[in-house]
Amino acid sequence: MKAKLIVPMLVTLGLSQNVFAGAASITFSQYRILLDKNIQSSELTLRNTEANNAECLLDLAHFNFEINNNIVAQKSADTTYMPANKLLRYSPRSVTIPAFGSQKVKISYRHRANLEPGEYVSFFQIGCSEKNDNLVKGQPNIGAKINYNLPVQVRIGEATATSAFEVVSISPKGEGAQLVLKQTRQGNRSVVGDIKIIEKSSGDVLGLVRNFSLYRPAEYAEHIVNLEKKPQSDVLVEFAEASNVYMPITQTFEIPQSRF
Incomplete structure (x- = not known):
């Protein structure tokens, strides 16, 4: 029996100059991060499945959801429905993951007064590419950078x-x-x-x-x-x-x- 898998993660692919011509392959210990009054911090493990070192930058991305659950990318948190960006703390924000190695990222949320009860959502955008320590001077090195977007849901108060x-x-x-x-x-x-x-x-x-x-x-x-x-x-x-x-x-x- 084959399962239809709906992974709550978005993946985008782009080109990045001065990066070795290859895309890092990263897996994660979890593909959705949920924080609430019972779980106020979490740990995300990034694993490099390739034989080359990987460089990853962590940032936040934002999306809105239409009435039928279609997803629409937003340029900033200002146009996003109840974003979690002002509630989240995470570190480190950039990592080099050795070949077949791993790196942990700590995530938590800060308490803020007078917040409307409910769910606040932002996405971790983890942009990764292979690191090449043997670049040849003067030669173009254009490779792929993959952005992994993992939802982070912060539930405040009685979120039902x-x-x-x-x-x-x-x-x-x-x-x-x-x-x-x-x-x-x-x-x-x-x-x-x-x-x-x-x-x-x-x-x-x-x-x-x-x-x-x-x-x-x-x-x-x-x-x-x-x-x-x-x-x-x-x-x-x-x-x-x-x-x-x-x-x-x-x-x-x-x-x-x-x-x-």
Whole structure:
């Protein structure tokens, strides 16, 4: 069973002068950072999976989310819906990661008075490129710089949300089916979790959406889930946030087998 993975991280690629012609490959210990009254600091580990040293610069990027959860880049925090930039502290802000090595970054948020309860979001923009210590003078060295954008969600006060699902369509696809679900969101925080499509008679997981983020202030998103076989019984749709989230959302509903 193949899982549809929705990683809450954005990756962009650009060209950077005087950088070795290669792009650093970095993995992370987590791909979303959540801070709230129970978790006020976190640690992010950057791992270099290449045989060359990597140079990375850390900054903050900003995005807005439309009503249907589409993402729109913003030039600054000034035009961003409830950005977290004024709440965050992190260090170091530039690192050199040795070949196959790692580097830790500490993240925390500062308390500020009279903040509106709810969720504040900014993105860590981690721009990485391979470091070449053997540049030839006079030769152009133009290589790729990859920007990894990891969401940082700071939840202040009573940040709560509700979510609901409805079936948009079900259609045959190969030996299985294509299921389209609409998920709605209400409240003053985002909703992040996994969706499982389970055949009740066998317990088989026929479809999976992992780490999906329905960001505030978006109101809905659609999920297209391809089932590898036609269900032989009613289907159970399960949605669950991580158990360590304050007031996590969990919900289930059934789809009759006759609809397939």
